[in-house]
Amino acid sequence: MANSRANEIDGHMNGIAEEYDYIICGGGTSGCVVAGRLAEDLNVKVLVIEAGPDNANLENVHMPAGWNQNFEKETDWNIVGTPQASLDGRQVKQSRGRFLGGSSGVNGCLCLRGSKQDYDDWGLEGWSGDEMHKYMAKAETLHTEPWFKPAPGEHGTTGPLQLGPHKNAPISDLFMESYKSMGLPYYDDMFTVGAPPNGCGHVLRTIHNGIRSTAADFITVGHRRDNITILVDTSVDKVLIEDADGGLKATGVAIVTKSGEKKTLRARKEVIVSGGAYCSPAILMRSGVGAKEEVEALGIQCKVDLPGVGKNLMDHPLLFFFYETDNPDVSYDHLLYHGNSLASTYELYKTTKTGPLSVFPFGSFAYARIDDRLSQYPEWRNAPCKPGRDAMGQTPNQPNVEFWNTEAYGGPLQYTNFPIDNKHTFGLVCILMNAKSRGTVTINSTDVNEIPTVDHNYLSDPLDMLVLSEGCHMGNEIVTKGKGTKDLVTGSWPRSESHHSYKTREEWVPFVKRFATTCYHAAGTCKMGKADDPMAVLDEKLRVKGVQGLRVIDVSVMPNLNNGHTQMPAYGIGEKGADLIKEAALSAKA
Template sequence: MASARIEAQEIYDYIICGGGTSGCVIAGRLASDPNLSILVLEAGPDNANLENVHMAGGWSNNFDSETDWNIVTEPMESIDGRQVKCSRGRLLGGSSGVNGTLCIRGIKQDYDDWGLEEWSGEKMFGYMNKAETFHDTDWFKGSPKVHGVDGPLHIEPHDLAPISELVKESMIDQGLPYHQDMFSTGESPHGCGDVPRTVHRGVRTTAADFITKRYRKEHITIKTETVVDRLLLSEEDGNLTATGVVTLTKDGQQIEYHARKEVIVSAGAYCSPALLLRSGIGPKADIDKLGIECLVDLPGVGKNLMDHVLCFLYYEVTKPNLTNDHLIYHDNAFATSYALYKEKTSGVLSTFPFGIFAYARLDERLKDVPLWRDAPREPDRDPMGLTRSQPNIEMWNTELYGGPKQYTDFPIDHKHAFAITVLLFNQRSRGSVTLKSKDPVDNPVVDHKYLADPLDMLVMTEGCRFANEIVMKGVGTKDVVKGSWPEELTHHTFTEREEWVPHVKQHATTCYHSSGTCAMGKDGDVNAVLDSRLRVRGVARLRVADVSSIPKVNNGHTQMVAYGIAEGAAMMIKEDSAKP
């Protein structure tokens, strides 16, 4: 860290720490008032010239570089001591520029379960609607009652590859009825459907679009490659108050910026708690260890870490060109596909290679398992805390061999492969985010504790068992799959749940849905970092607004949650600013 200090000359009404998904949306919405000055601070580069952001098929090339936070978990005993790479977008637009483009909202009950009037399911779905503009196709017509029509986020349906059409047939055959727009409506916890994507006319749309391109405004100042070191806090009128930030530039200079109205932290589930901790806000014992003065003892900062654990099951396909492998891996196919994208922004690289999706309830499948049967339940909920309107797992297929970067057995020899994936909802295990040091350049210490709770492992293995049945027994796929890919992996012939445990321990990975580490809560909740309007308890003029603020992760994906939280936050900031 540089020792020199450049005294601040810049003062803004609002300072937003983190130009990721939520931060960009908040800045764009606040900028509707031309009299406000807004500063967005982003640790990574601008995304304007990052081809693999705009070309959705190039997503994995953004990782393991300066556009990735390159966070790796601590070894986790519950998955045989493995560490998991938890990539996050480190660029303007954040993870909206590197994610799977999927718009899966979850179920309205997910948000009702937060128990906060301001964030009910009805309101959250409304906030998500506000962010988007939905584009119909000839086979998918979005209802205006469900989808937004004038937001900066452009989304459209995804045309399925042949393998996805077959997986869809198998899902329906194995008891998952088709509801086309179920992932936007939240209408079914047990069925399959199509998922809209944040891609329009072959180009990914990101949260950065809220403050760039046609939404660029002169009273928004964007500073990229600028890390927020800590918050400036002072006593004002007897209250500890956020007055600005100390930043570290790429060339090592420390610069202060001051805020007239508020400082808003939107750095994500890993970096938002880290910023609070470096500023002396959090569990006193954790802060004291690093020689930081504890200004506000908030036990919940960095706790309650949640994610959706994911497991890939790969299969070889016996018939050619059902998957899209021939468009990427065979001969010079990639060069041809890349040339097509450059010329027409179309083809396999113009979209994300995931196909048909499904939700499933597993209560009936697990009813005779002693661990499930005898586990304590709340009234009208299963042992995972879910009502009958909420799914236990999500499944989808890849449209070619692909997924996490550790899978490198590409079918280059004119073979074909795909995966079906299983995602665990409402995990009972909770992890943590703590500091390695006071240095803002050091990544935080992340321990997800994946599958540490026995019920988590039970549901995950049953989910894998069900997914395998869909592929191996379903009418659409049973005659086109040869077995696992590659052959040295498990052959997916398991019939017993326990047989899946070693596979899950070996292959469980993140779905990049980390959340909950600066959670909102009701008054009297000692672990609540924020009140229901996202204000940090014990500090005036300071909010946290991103997926770290949610008390419980939704039973869907978190991209639309990040947009929804940001839309709600911007509305609340405007309302509170208008008060005397």
């Protein structure tokens, strides 16, 4: 094993070879998985190129509750979306991890795979729900607890990703009671199997012994191999695409270090783009792969006219809403915001890896079908539906919304009015599943350091606003009428809001416009598709159409979002992608 974790770059290229078998553009979640699995063959040389730094000494990556301390810094891509018409012109910050491990180091540590139907709906060979769930399980090692009942046969025991159940704060146990009393029955491990569409349960977390487990673990920690080179603080300018065998072939990459040094590196076998939903389309467009008119408008020669590059951008819009309570014992606020409590809580974490900083403060989760509630609205009843599907395209076995409660105050960056001075709060989050709105990612120049332009087009489809606002209405009823929480509420927080007293869905619409934000589940901008899909960028084997030796492997490949979170699909896509590359290598030898 190599002693160093990474080849640190500071204006030079010491130790960097000219050629590798596989070059992976992006050391985020899927990219690290692909690299680690390919390097299991000690006869191949693998290069991982990451725009940000190594994560070894980033305390707020490894400390679960430190996640948002990585934002607004060089460890964040600092992408801000364009003004959103349906959100009263607001711009939404699209924070992404910019360091080794990527967004697996700043996410909620949450393992919600989505239902198998979600992947069956892709309709692509090799990507069924059964297959995707097996690949997600392959990535993990489950560390369970006596009080948690894992779904039999659904979990991995040998993967580098360490995960386990989350021990609830008192407020989360009370929420579980409220969910159950409001018609959402309890199932221990429902978010692993992705069913049922109505119910509550525990969500596994990528945390073990108080430390966050990230995708970087696939190529560091106990999985650092001498045939992996990790190049940090280095950006991929473009993929080199050349004429070969009567067609086009990816032969390497052009890179730029943090200090501005430029170099080209060669790939003997394949180049893999793993920059995520925002950066993968940007790399392709700078390489001359994308919509012809868009690429040529930037002075780039269009190598392959693929109009789907940067289109089909998806996310799960969500709302945080908080409640004030006079009960001081239900949340962690007093351990984080009151007086000098944070200092002692931090010292507890440093010495024992326990306490509120050792967990991510999201508690009990629930899925809900709300079509009975939606049926009162003519726009829902009159919307066109495919057989067996609702107006959002969901089957009866897929949820319309997801809920979770917070165990302390906090969330998106706009929530800055913390409950100091011995105030106490708890929150609920409502997420829209399977949004119909689609956005775009574009670039405005060939400058590798220019951030892509991101337009999520949030809630532009009226049905998205209808379902999300009705979901919030239901969530408020869970809090204010549910068995476990109804007696806790003394008002809304901040006090300038009054959502705890809202009686109708319509009252929620202005609130949604003011506060709806991202779940950081951007996906779909380099989607897979069948040969006759004009907007597909990739085939079922993740190969870029029209270019040999070039694949995209990250959540940008998803044709539709799963009804869950994107962390586990990112791992599953990485595992599946690595197997596809290995199969191609074996076929080439035959």
